[in-house]
Amino acid sequence: QSVLTQPPSVSAAPGQKVTISCSGSSSNIGNNYVSWYQQLPGTAPKVLIYDNNKRPSGIPDRFSGSKSGTSATLGITGLQTGDEADYYCGTWHSSLNAVVFGGGTKLTVL
């Protein structure tokens, strides 16, 4: 059971928009920055969003992040078949003194 809660799966059609939620507590998301990672099959995760809503160089603006209270959300617009992947949220857990991740969400582009 992961400390951060994500839906196991989401799906949408090409060109549409999807959001993925990540729920935590005041010990983690509520008082720390959230990052989001994309993991394509057979590869290491890649950071898409850091500090709640910042995109590293090279990440298209189709990807966005937001945070409110103890929850965070990843948004993906203009869905492409190449976006099919597992998505993970992560943050620092202040009382555990550790990085914690969500259980991951599998995105299917129908």
Add this chain to the structure above:
Amino acid sequence: QVQLQQSGPGLVKPSQTLSLTCAISGDSVSSNSGVWNWIRQSPSRGLEWLGRTYYRSKWHNNYAVSVKSRITINPDTSKNQFSLQLNSVTPEDTAVYYCASGSRATDTVFDYWGQGTLVTVSS
């Protein structure tokens, strides 16, 4: 551009020690901004952060509670690399192990990842 290259055995016997190394290029293990992590992934446990080492005037380590009694992460400044040792392994420790790093102000962002090593714990 930082690159991380992992090495180490893919098969470890139960009760023995799992040892992996992560060689760094494009940065220094003793830089004042880098943070050097080990993360593992298995179907049963998902992504699990194991611990990290970093240098800020002195060396610091943080470890996950789940492995704290069994884990050591050490920097090797002479070879510009860092290592993972996990003692007394069981089949539950079977996973893909990644080294990962970042150097942002938020030190829990993993910008760079090694290629991953599948470690199987079996006799």
